[in-house]
Amino acid sequence: MRRPRRVKPLATIISAGLSKFGRREGVYARELFAEAALEAFHRVEKLDPGKDIKAAFIGQMSEAYEHQAHDAPIAASWAGLLPAPATRIENACASSGSALRCGIMAIKSGLYDIVLVGGVEKMTNQPTPEVTGILATASDYPFEQWNGMTFPGLFALMATVHMHDYGTTEEQMAAVAVKNHKNGALNPKAHMQKEVSLDEVMKSRMVAWPLKLYDCSLITDGASCLILTSPKLAKKLSDNYVHIIGSGQSQDTFCLHERDSLTTINAAKQAAQEAYKMADVKAKDIDVAEVHDCFTIAEIIACEDLGFCRPGQGGKFVESGASNIGGAIPINTSGGLKSKGHPVGATGTAQVHELFLQLTGQADRRQVADAEIALAHNLGGSGATGVVHILRGA
Amino acid sequence: MRRPRRVKPLATIISAGLSKFGRREGVYARELFAEAALEAFHRVEKLDPGKDIKAAFIGQMSEAYEHQAHDAPIAASWAGLLPAPATRIENACASSGSALRCGIMAIKSGLYDIVLVGGVEKMTNQPTPEVTGILATASDYPFEQWNGMTFPGLFALMATVHMHDYGTTEEQMAAVAVKNHKNGALNPKAHMQKEVSLDEVMKSRMVAWPLKLYDCSLITDGASCLILTSPKLAKKLSDNYVHIIGSGQSQDTFCLHERDSLTTINAAKQAAQEAYKMADVKAKDIDVAEVHDCFTIAEIIACEDLGFCRPGQGGKFVESGASNIGGAIPINTSGGLKSKGHPVGATGTAQVHELFLQLTGQADRRQVADAEIALAHNLGGSGATGVVHILRGA
Numbered sequence: 001m002r003r004p005r006r007v008k009p010l011a012t013i014i015s016a017g018l019s020k021f022g023r024r025e026g027v028y029a030r031e032l033f034a035e036a037a038l039e040a041f042h043r044v045e046k047l048d049p050g051k052d053i054k055a056a057f058i059g060q061m062s063e064a065y066e067h068q069a070h071d072a073p074i075a076a077s078w079a080g081l082l083p084a085p086a087t088r089i090e091n092a093c094a095s096s097g098s099a100l101r102c103g104i105m106a107i108k109s110g111l112y113d114i115v116l117v118g119g120v121e122k123m124t125n126q127p128t129p130e131v132t133g134i135l136a137t138a139s140d141y142p143f144e145q146w147n148g149m150t151f152p153g154l155f156a157l158m159a160t161v162h163m164h165d166y167g168t169t170e171e172q173m174a175a176v177a178v179k180n181h182k183n184g185a186l187n188p189k190a191h192m193q194k195e196v197s198l199d200e201v202m203k204s205r206m207v208a209w210p211l212k213l214y215d216c217s218l219i220t221d222g223a224s225c226l227i228l229t230s231p232k233l234a235k236k237l238s239d240n241y242v243h244i245i246g247s248g249q250s251q252d253t254f255c256l257h258e259r260d261s262l263t264t265i266n267a268a269k270q271a272a273q274e275a276y277k278m279a280d281v282k283a284k285d286i287d288v289a290e291v292h293d294c295f296t297i298a299e300i301i302a303c304e305d306l307g308f309c310r311p312g313q314g315g316k317f318v319e320s321g322a323s324n325i326g327g328a329i330p331i332n333t334s335g336g337l338k339s340k341g342h343p344v345g346a347t348g349t350a351q352v353h354e355l356f357l358q359l360t361g362q363a364d365r366r367q368v369a370d371a372e373i374a375l376a377h378n379l380g381g382s383g384a385t386g387v388v389h390i391l392r393g394a
Numbered sequence: 395m396r397r398p399r400r401v402k403p404l405a406t407i408i409s410a411g412l413s414k415f416g417r418r419e420g421v422y423a424r425e426l427f428a429e430a431a432l433e434a435f436h437r438v439e440k441l442d443p444g445k446d447i448k449a450a451f452i453g454q455m456s457e458a459y460e461h462q463a464h465d466a467p468i469a470a471s472w473a474g475l476l477p478a479p480a481t482r483i484e485n486a487c488a489s490s491g492s493a494l495r496c497g498i499m500a501i502k503s504g505l506y507d508i509v510l511v512g513g514v515e516k517m518t519n520q521p522t523p524e525v526t527g528i529l530a531t532a533s534d535y536p537f538e539q540w541n542g543m544t545f546p547g548l549f550a551l552m553a554t555v556h557m558h559d560y561g562t563t564e565e566q567m568a569a570v571a572v573k574n575h576k577n578g579a580l581n582p583k584a585h586m587q588k589e590v591s592l593d594e595v596m597k598s599r600m601v602a603w604p605l606k607l608y609d610c611s612l613i614t615d616g617a618s619c620l621i622l623t624s625p626k627l628a629k630k631l632s633d634n635y636v637h638i639i640g641s642g643q644s645q646d647t648f649c650l651h652e653r654d655s656l657t658t659i660n661a662a663k664q665a666a667q668e669a670y671k672m673a674d675v676k677a678k679d680i681d682v683a684e685v686h687d688c689f690t691i692a693e694i695i696a697c698e699d700l701g702f703c704r705p706g707q708g709g710k711f712v713e714s715g716a717s718n719i720g721g722a723i724p725i726n727t728s729g730g731l732k733s734k735g736h737p738v739g740a741t742g743t744a745q746v747h748e749l750f751l752q753l754t755g756q757a758d759r760r761q762v763a764d765a766e767i768a769l770a771h772n773l774g775g776s777g778a779t780g781v782v783h784i785l786r787g788a
Contacts, residue, residue: 083646
């Protein structure tokens, strides 16, 4: 078997932090972010965060939840980082995937030697219909929102075409939910730590045909962060670090009606190709992955776009158990957006938080054996933005 | 006289574009951005934008104006950049100053060779009280907004203390407005191309004592952008380029009540120190500057923070004519936020657009003679974020 060449890392992750995900009543986004940051700080004793961390890039989707724009400086200062500059990065659900990419550029440019990247979203203080409306701002206003489209509807369209073109079944989509809830039940930080049966998923109430309640990710409060530095400095600061060896970001047409196909997400496919090439690895080299399962159909499409299975075979892939913990490529060991939860701005770096745990052997009951290469796949909106990162254990 | 050392540029600006600023009825932010991008594209004939531009970083303050988040991909694709990834950067009024800094890191990291940075805001489609509310989201929700503070109020507090501590007068603040309107009258892209007299400013209606209507910047629709590349590639693509030799970003406490002083903005002062050091220039080396005159008092404080005059002397400085076109350091030759307008997300790169024109001798009737070194000063909110860039003509 071909061993991937050990490419020079872009940057190195020396720590990761995650707030408890869930309905976090009575706390502001800034407090959630500080909670995640504190966990990250505690992992690296040799770091003096307020002194050593030179900048922060923080993903957050919407200022509507807390009537608060300019929130990155607030979150960073509550984490004790003053006067390090903080910048909010917003690419809808790919906000912190994009923030991570900015952090990589910050390190690789030499402008900073240690930076914090992360994301946060406080969502449950708004009533659900309001949240649906806020989330819909990540779709096109004149072409989609005005016509009544919301995200369940957009992904239901993709699901419908996938079923039509490839014979994908509702049961196969439900299998994604069953797997991810099983994983999430092993994650003490997950929002919904409970298993669900295929029958429960199939019988849950319809949201937008064929997507039912359990096909949809959760409205969750949460925050995540990573501490990045150069590979050289990482060795001095920590014994537990993970290299970023590939990073890709691409873009597709914003609206679904402009796309040639609804069964693939070009932005993610192109981002993956960029990241694979940079990392000099192929899909079969990936040992564990976190993919953007905002809806169950999205995980099925992701597995195809990333090359884990052939186009159209994503339903059979999950049904086969290949993506279970213990399978060929365990996917969403954290529980994914489906069960861990989807605090939009926090999701991209929360995925990488899980992979950091996996690659440093800290994933406890959901540990994947001998994981060395990991991949994170993060979408913005209905896939206008795709961000893929590839990590290697040190 | 000491000549500044010619430091190696961080990145090079090969083009700049600006939409017409003003009340732009019937167009979306995306269309304004495309207008600015097209101007930038037309300046560099050797560039094939859709092919050569590899990524975009676009500042935008709020998704509330158009119920549109995730707007960077939309703006970039309307400018013809697909599939180059676009990322929204949000630091309130310093959004595109921060976007420029991300673009610099993108180039300097070697991840991209040519990127577009810019900003956009479409504001006039909302009624003015609504706009005031949206802008207020850039101040702290629990500590400031809830107590009824809006931005005129926050800057009025700074003005009051400046008057108390240094004897700064309402007439001196008004002098900023008179100068900037005089400059804006020479700028065909400015929102308000009309001169105002000291008397008119002084007699305009009170907004938040001591700030009157003409002490406040404008609610404006507009977009701006810059094309960045490496110094080496710049030479191949254009004869008219400007080097970025210094870049600083810093942060202060978010709320005014946490600050030791209201007569200085630490974030801007620290950002300036960082940029001056990087560029190896001093305040006296600056030939022309655009500073963040969201309110007239803000320009007075900026002149002090940047070292153009001593602390407390900003009022006398503007009154002396030193910052007029033809003075020692012409400031806000574009008309500034005061007269050119302040489409929040667009402001940071709009300032640099003006300096690009000045340093390449294209500023027409407002041209500063022999300008070689220029400075842009961009604030976020009430100064939690400060971003300073220093440019050198090639």
